[in-house]
Amino acid sequence: MLNLRLYMLQRVTALLMAPLVLGHLAVMIYAVQGGLSAGEILGRTQGSILWFAFYGTFAAAVAVHGAIGLRSIACEWVGLRGRALDAFMWLTGLSLFAMGARAVWAVTFA
Amino acid sequence: MTQETLKVTIDRGPDTAHVQTVFDVPAYTNQTVLDVVSWVQQNADPTLSYRYACRVGMCGSCAMMVNGVPRWTCRTHISKVLRGNAVTIAPLRNLPVIKDLAVDMDPFFDKWVAAEGVHHGALTRDDPIAPVDTSTAARAVADAGIECINCSVCYAACDTVTANDDYLGPAALQRAWTLLNDAKDDGRAAILDAVSDKGGCHNCHSIGSCTTYCPNDLDPMSAIAGLKRETAKSLFQRWR
Numbered sequence: 001m002l003n004l005r006l007y008m009l010q011r012v013t014a015l016l017m018a019p020l021v022l023g024h025l026a027v028m029i030y031a032v033q034g035g036l037s038a039g040e041i042l043g044r045t046q047g048s049i050l051w052f053a054f055y056g057t058f059a060a061a062v063a064v065h066g067a068i069g070l071r072s073i074a075c076e077w078v079g080l081r082g083r084a085l086d087a088f089m090w091l092t093g094l095s096l097f098a099m100g101a102r103a104v105w106a107v108t109f110a
Numbered sequence: 111m112t113q114e115t116l117k118v119t120i121d122r123g124p125d126t127a128h129v130q131t132v133f134d135v136p137a138y139t140n141q142t143v144l145d146v147v148s149w150v151q152q153n154a155d156p157t158l159s160y161r162y163a164c165r166v167g168m169c170g171s172c173a174m175m176v177n178g179v180p181r182w183t184c185r186t187h188i189s190k191v192l193r194g195n196a197v198t199i200a201p202l203r204n205l206p207v208i209k210d211l212a213v214d215m216d217p218f219f220d221k222w223v224a225a226e227g228v229h230h231g232a233l234t235r236d237d238p239i240a241p242v243d244t245s246t247a248a249r250a251v252a253d254a255g256i257e258c259i260n261c262s263v264c265y266a267a268c269d270t271v272t273a274n275d276d277y278l279g280p281a282a283l284q285r286a287w288t289l290l291n292d293a294k295d296d297g298r299a300a301i302l303d304a305v306s307d308k309g310g311c312h313n314c315h316s317i318g319s320c321t322t323y324c325p326n327d328l329d330p331m332s333a334i335a336g337l338k339r340e341t342a343k344s345l346f347q348r349w350r
């Protein structure tokens with residue numbers, strides 16, 4: 001159910017997410033303590049390539065990592081196999097990515 | 111002195127699924143689980159089917175579930191597993207039951223071969239015998255894994271095998287790791303390919319039931335971790 005390629009993709013995205021999660025938490029705490037309003041936050045993220053790259057990478061990594069993890073669960077606990085399992089993984093990954101990308105776009109460029 | 115009796119419950123399958131028979135078996139001071147099963151077959155019910163050969167922990171044919179735990183029955187003293195004076199004996203988990211306590215080991219050995227657990231020779235009979243350097247770290251790893259007796263206890267203990275029928279399982283993967291570390295085996299590429307496929311080492315969740323229950327104190331979980339490392343390394347080497 002997991003071959004080497006999926007396994008490595010999941011490990012690499014985990015490595016990517018580790019610093020991003022820490023960065024995300026740090027920014028959240030900073031924003032709350034500094035008492036930044038939503039408007040002020042948007043003022044800093046809008047048009048920022050840096051924030052787009054940060055959260056864009058995050059959303060993509062989450063989509064890949066989550067879809068592969070849920071694939072294992074769907075196989076071992078729900079009994080999905082073969083094509084159905086692949087379809088489930090792609091659907092999960094694409095939906096996660098669509099939701100993440102929509103949010104990233106909204107705070108950076110929309 | 112009156113002799114104590116043991117209450118022995120044995121699964122009778124597969125046609126009579128979940129049917130169990132209870133036997134009263136005389137207790138002896140020195141008695142293994144296999145002795146108990148043999149007593150039943152010889153004295154109480156000659157139709158009881160089970161499997162054994164060596165009776166000394168060499169052949170790997172006597173494994174059964176004893177009170178829900180996979181064990182080599184010829185080397186398990188009954189006093190270790192009794193609850194009160196009762197014990198429940200069932201066929202090995204994760205394998206099809208042929209009858210009573212005898213399971214079909216074919217899937218286990220088919221996966222052994224699918225994991226490339228076969229000898230990959232590089233020499234012919236005309237070549238001189240290659241010396242084996244016993245001092246290398248790789249040889250120590252190979253020497254450890256070679257002690258596997260194919261008893262399938264680890265295979266029965268593994269929940270990933272239960273949940274994922276493609277999964278090659280701890281014994282076959284450990285065999286692949288043993289051969290990968292054996293200087294006399296020339297199958298590196300074939301082995302790495304075989305254990306990287308959809309039923310391969312990357313499905314292992316490293317929970318370690320295999321290592322906990324292996325009667326020979328082998329460590330398939332670490333062997334599988336070794337395969338994960340080697341396959342990852344070989345992938346990076348291919349990318350370079």
Ligand code: SF4
Nearest residue numbers: 268314315317318320
């Ligand atoms: S460590 Fe891996 S092989 Fe061993 S029991 Fe767990 S999943 Fe199975």
Ligand code: SF4
Nearest residue numbers: 258259261262264324
């Ligand atoms: S690794 Fe241990 S439990 Fe598994 S088949 Fe070999 S001897 Fe039996």
Ligand code: FES
Nearest residue numbers: 165169170172184
């Ligand atoms: S009978 Fe041979 S290992 Fe138990």
